[in-house]
Amino acid sequence: MNAPFTQGDVISSDKVEGTNVYNTAGEKLGSIDDLMIDKQSGQVRYAVLEFGGFLGMGTDRYPLPWSILKYDTAKDGYVVPLDKDRLDKAPHYALDDTPTFTPEYGTEVNRYYDERNI
């Protein structure tokens, strides 16, 4: 196991993965499970939130634009401006049914969050 860390203006993927995600009301939504990276550019397109279910059963994956994640040092987690109902309606998938991340899928994800002026 690596020593996860964040230093200066970079953060390691080890540190991001597993980090809790809260909404602005302080409710825990889930945790970051994975990052989806553009192969060519190396840009993180989505941080994938594991959300829903109970004790890890029946959870789904919610791709979030990187830009909506704000790190809160007091919480040692990310805070996103989404209540659970809004998140519930966001694009998501079961882990066994991961979609192909086409540009169209990306547009769908980004539009969902853009429309809410995040």
Add this chain to the structure above:
Amino acid sequence: MNAPFTQGDVISSDKVEGTNVYNTAGEKLGSIDDLMIDKQSGQVRYAVLEFGGFLGMGTDRYPLPWSILKYDTAKDGYVVPLDKDRLDKAPHYALDDTPTFTPEYGTEVNRYYDERNI
């Protein structure tokens, strides 16, 4: 454990981490240990190669620019145009002595690889 995958033009960080890295001569150099991500932009600045040592003892970490990693499906790994001697002289650190990834450090890393016209 997640199902690592690569689909279309994105790849998951789970899939990248642990992937073997070879040079063009086919020698295994090591494996990707971690990714260093710009907090603001979400851009992967470096893929961190674990290299050197023996059976995981005494290995060091070598930050590689994302752009020099070329995925080879036949090898199921990345291929980089670096022989071991060149890599040995590249910027690196012990895991317990991870530097702060300042812009200056980034310049040092990128210059090392740029000078070799990679």
